[in-house]
Amino acid sequence: MSKNQEKNDSQSDVMDSIVSLCKRRGFIFQGSEIYGGLAGTWDYAPLGVALKNNIKKIWWKRFIDDRDDMYGVDAAILMNQRTWEASGHVGGFADPLVECKKCQHRFRADQLIGEDGKPSSVDAPVKKCPDCGGSLGEIRQFNMMFKTHIGAAEDASAVSYLRPETAQGMFVNFKNILDTFHPTLPFGMAQIGKAFRNEIAPRDFLFRAREFEQMEIEYFVKAPKDTKDDGKSEDAADGWQKVFDDFRQQIHGFIADIGLTASKVHELEVPDGERAHYSKRTIDFEFDFPFGKKELYGLAYRTDFDLKQHAEFSKVDLSYYDEETKERYVPHCIEPSFGLDRTVLAVLADAYTEDAMSDEKRVFLKLAPAVAPYKVAVFPLLKNKPLLVAKAREVFATLKAEFAEVGIQGVAFDDNGNIGKRYRRQDEVGTPFCVTVDFDTIEKSAGVTVRDRDSGRQERVAEGELVGYLLGKVK
Numbered sequence: 428m429s430k431n432q433e434k435n436d437s438q439s440d441v442m443d444s445i446v447s448l449c450k451r452r453g454f455i456f457q458g459s460e461i462y463g464g465l466a467g468t469w470d471y472a473p474l475g476v477a478l479k480n481n482i483k484k485i486w487w488k489r490f491i492d493d494r495d496d497m498y499g500v501d502a503a504i505l506m507n508q509r510t511w512e513a514s515g516h517v518g519g520f521a522d523p524l525v526e527c528k529k530c531q532h533r534f535r536a537d538q539l540i541g542e543d544g545k546p547s548s549v550d551a552p553v554k555k556c557p558d559c560g561g562s563l564g565e566i567r568q569f570n571m572m573f574k575t576h577i578g579a580a581e582d583a584s585a586v587s588y589l590r591p592e593t594a595q596g597m598f599v600n601f602k603n604i605l606d607t608f609h610p611t612l613p614f615g616m617a618q619i620g621k622a623f624r625n626e627i628a629p630r631d632f633l634f635r636a637r638e639f640e641q642m643e644i645e646y647f648v649k650a651p652k653d654t655k656d657d658g659k660s661e662d663a664a665d666g667w668q669k670v671f672d673d674f675r676q677q678i679h680g681f682i683a684d685i686g687l688t689a690s691k692v693h694e695l696e697v698p699d700g701e702r703a704h705y706s707k708r709t710i711d712f713e714f715d716f717p718f719g720k721k722e723l724y725g726l727a728y729r730t731d732f733d734l735k736q737h738a739e740f741s742k743v744d745l746s747y748y749d750e751e752t753k754e755r756y757v758p759h760c761i762e763p764s765f766g767l768d769r770t771v772l773a774v775l776a777d778a779y780t781e782d783a784m785s786d787e788k789r790v791f792l793k794l795a796p797a798v799a800p801y802k803v804a805v806f807p808l809l810k811n812k813p814l815l816v817a818k819a820r821e822v823f824a825t826l827k828a829e830f831a832e833v834g835i836q837g838v839a840f841d842d843n844g845n846i847g848k849r850y851r852r853q854d855e856v857g858t859p860f861c862v863t864v865d866f867d868t869i870e871k872s873a874g875v876t877v878r879d880r881d882s883g884r885q886e887r888v889a890e891g892e893l894v895g896y897l898l899g900k901v902k
């Protein structure tokens with residue numbers, strides 16, 4: 428077995444372990460599982476919903492609530508088909524597809540590696556099917572949008588698409604925001620929502636799915652005075668470069684908020700020629716997933732491309748009147764874009780840890796308290812002692828109420844199995860602290876024990892100090 432092979436095996440082992448933990452502990456299930464599943468879809472279970480909601484909340488707080496220049500929207504998934512003509516998705520949003528003539532399996536051409544070590548292309552196509560050895564057909568372009576029809580008619584005028592990105596729902600509402608809130612530049616619009624892509628080969632768990640969630644911002648700035656603006660002109664100080672750099676820092680701030688290991692995130696400056704034609708600068712934020720370094724977030728300067736396209740296709744004026752300069756122009760746009768399910772996967776993969784505790788192998792999720800589904804779990808030492816159970820219930824109710832007062836959810840009660848099993852279970856779902864009510868709690872008023880997930884150490888904390896002690900650690 429080659430070194431590379433070994434490495435790949437251990438990486439896929441980690442992914443298998445994560446997928447299986449997610450199912451076993453109720454984070455994420457395969458979509459439509461009882462029918463054999465539906466490829467590229469995943470269902471969030473209670474703990475996955477809590478984890479995802481925590482991430483959304485942190486994102487919304489940092490990028491919308493804590494600022495006064497952001498406008499949140501929640502646009503419809505189905506949009507007028509002209510939207511996607513203007514955005515370029517009808518004409519250009521395609522992947523190279525190739526089909527085996529023998530077994531009819533379909534592949535994304537650029538994911539087939541030829542004998543020369545390069546991805547299959549029209550110039551140098553891979554001809555042999557990796558599944559059956561049969562011959563592969565011609566590479567053709569496959570549009571990734573899910574097409575549907577609105578109403579009873581099935582003619583061309585009734586065509587719509589499940590949106591492949593949330594961004595366009597903001598551009599089409601740009602004028603509505605101007606007319607209702609009268610913001611002055613710079614300002615942004617933000618949205619969290621579902622998007623759909625008919626991936627030829629969904630893979631890597633949540634990483635490449637057909638239905639997923641995005642968190643996106645379209646931030647509008649003044650048009651640069653000099654269109655060849657290279658960042659060195661006087662205009663640059665309050666121009667797009669400063670905004671771009673602010674968002675770059677904010678993205679790192681968000682990565683810290685959700686507890687991702689900073690050294691696993693890498694910036695990739697996308698070079699000229701590889702960016703979309705309208706983008707003047709793009710940085711991809713890549714993360715070290717178990718299956719390799721892959722894109723997590725993107726930050727792009729999209730110029731005035733989107734608003735100009737929509738103005739042209741809709742015949743609606745999407746310019747902005749600048750009271751300061753008495754000029755009318757189409758604003759330029761900076762777009763920070765975040766994959767939400769990819770974030771969930773990055774958080775899970777980063778947190779997944781195996782170690783040994785009391786000479787026993789253990790698996791735990793080293794989740795930051797801010798994203799953990801449960802912050803605290805409360806147990807009675809023994810399930811069959813009514814006094815212990817009643818006291819533990821009382822501690823649980825107090826913690827739940829006090830946490831709710833400061834807007835924190837995620838206090839659990841657990842009396843299933845023995846205490847060792849409960850610790851293991853809470854470790855596996857990433858609960859940072861476990862509180863146990865024992866006989867000393869009742870007989871000697873000696874407080875409760877608080878166990879730390881990562882070190883396994885236990886401390887006695889007086890009952891009256893418990894709320895403050897825990898809030899200090901999870902806030």
Ligand SMILES: [Zn+2]
Nearest residue numbers: 527530556559
């Ligand atoms: Zn085949």
